[in-house]
Amino acid sequence: MTGTLRLIGVLLLSMVFSSQLMAARIYTDSAWTPNFAVPGLDRAPVYLSITNLSDSPRQLIGASTEIADQVSIQALTQANNRMRVSYIERVELPVGVTVNLENSGLYLMLEGIQSNLRPGSRFNLTLHFDRGEEHTLRVQVRSVGVTADRMLENMRTDPMQPGSAPRRTEGLEEGIKTDPLIR
Template sequence: MTSLYAKRFKQLALGLSLIGMAWQASAQTLVNDAWVRATVAGQPSTGAFMTLQADTDSKLLSVQSPVAKTVQIHQMSMKDDVMKMGQVESVELPAGKPVSLDPGGYHVMLMDLNAQVQEGSKVPLTLVVENAKGEKETINVEAEARALGTMDHSKMMDHSKMQ
């Protein structure tokens, strides 16, 4: 009888380890602290921010959201005391290294908003990440809308005319 229990235990352990391996294989990119800056009525755009960490060399290709007609990945930089901001095709995600999307660097612009983004609401974002092998991963995120109390870079620069 003992050997039957031992055999069943080994089968269960093997099954659980296979499930764990399948989960780990699909968990390629982690998203932490995803948030969107809340807006005031009539504000046409806002930013989304987060930290991404991929387990292999990858890149963030695109982001979509039903709250905006246009969603782009942007980069803000300072050169000779001049702020430059513009759309980028992707953001490199080196294996195992956290990459921050924040107001002062890479970030996601949600433009032509369908409605005001209310503080405390959840904003759905769909990220597409591609690893070095060309395999694409789709990640659905619920980003919390946070207060307007911090600098709103979307008001500093008119993104509506950017291409």
């Protein structure tokens, strides 16, 4: 009889632990950040896909990394023919759905980057979820094909800057044009 009770106890415990593992099943894929070779630029977006394979809806509530002061969740939206960046508190992760933090207008923003992001390098990023869980992943730094002239033109016509704001390109033209990573 005690052997049967032990077996039942072991089976019940294994069911409890396996359901906890199933509840935490969140997968990430294709995490990357672009390499911007702009002197003094201390921020960069991180793009990735998150799939919730658990048995209940989840929420991404933040992220952290050792290479930046902070990581925020942002959304890029268009209103009145202007692009607008909004800070987002959480990203809903429905059961069985892949949420793409790239094409959806949602992305993570590294702010206060403390190290140089070189193409081909990788760094750790920890995602924080609503039930106190964390998921650490590797983010790849990818080279982006942007010419110096195009980058300068984008900076001059940045829709995020009000007309009265000073332009960020002051003093950067020569540095960008001579940077060997931008051609």
